[in-house]
Amino acid sequence: MELNEIIKDAPNDVTIVESIVITHSKLKKYEKILCSISGGSDSDVLIDLCQKYEEAKKITYAFFDTGLEFKATKEHLIFLEKKYGIHIERIRAIKPIPLCCKEYGQPFLSKQVSEWISRLQAHNFQWEDEGLEILLEKYPNCRAALRWWCNDFEKSDSGRESSFNIAYNQYLKEFMIQNPPKFKISNKCCYFAKKKVANKFKKDGKFDLNIYGVRKSEGGARRSAYKTCFTSNGEEGDEYRPIFWYLSETKKVYEEHYNIVNSKCYSEYGLKRTGCAGCPYGKNFEEELQSMKKNEPQLFAAVNNIFADSYEYTREYRNFVKQKRDNNR
Ligand code: SF4
Structure with missing residues (x-):
């Protein structure tokens, strides 16, 4: 489809139309493009946005498998491949999370x-x-x-x-x-299961553009480090974040207009985020565990084994904070 037809067909939303136009120009300009896919709802919009263009054939889609993924996420990747006629590379962690936690410590x-x-x-x-x-x-x-x-x-x-x-x-x-703490604490699993493996894949592939589904309104250290949707990195390959300016409402408009289907993690499990299952950094890890127990009991058993000390310590800390607050009332 031509750009003007895509715009004519787009929802009446400036942020979405701008992202369509800029994505088109980036796909035209760059030759070797890497698009990182998580299987989450942001990456669903990302793929849909990129696949509107003929130039999308220049894209290598990659999913970095940390070793702690929901079955529903893996099934969703297959669904996406069929829906868009694409292939998503599954890249395994240099050191899977369970091994990292054993060797270096658990995230807290x-x-x-x-x-x-x-x-x-x-x-x-x-x-x-x-x-x-x-x-x-x-x-x-x-x-x-x-x-x-x-x-x-x-x-x-x-x-x-x-x-x-x-x-x-x-x-x-x-x-x-x-x-x-009576157990070792470390953030190394993010490094070995995510960062290092992604950096290696990028370097080996010599991509001139890296596309991520990061949204500014999601907050977090990584997002606040970015000022715009684009970063020029010279030889390392530039970075482009097509949905950087999307608010939750923008995303909803996009999803409804283009009939985006998210993974079962959202539609059936009721989760608000995907990514590493049961990560102790998650504010809502308790709710996530409850849902996992019901929907993916094997994964539930695995994460309770891998992050056992961290879960326990976090629970103790949360109770401590609650008691302090109650006493100060
Ligand atoms: S997101 Fe959590 S579980 Fe996943 S690699 Fe990072 S610290 Fe480990």
């Missing part, structure tokens, strides 16, 4: 928090409530993590706590002093 709370805790654990930190200078003497070469522990970063002008301070997570320091 967030990527950043896990990083600081793992550094402190590597220095055999004893979770003591001392000032920065004293701790720096006792644990040299661990400055950044100790600054986090000691809340050494300034608050913002509006009085907001810095995300580089432990106080960014309310009562976490008090909790950890009273309940030091």
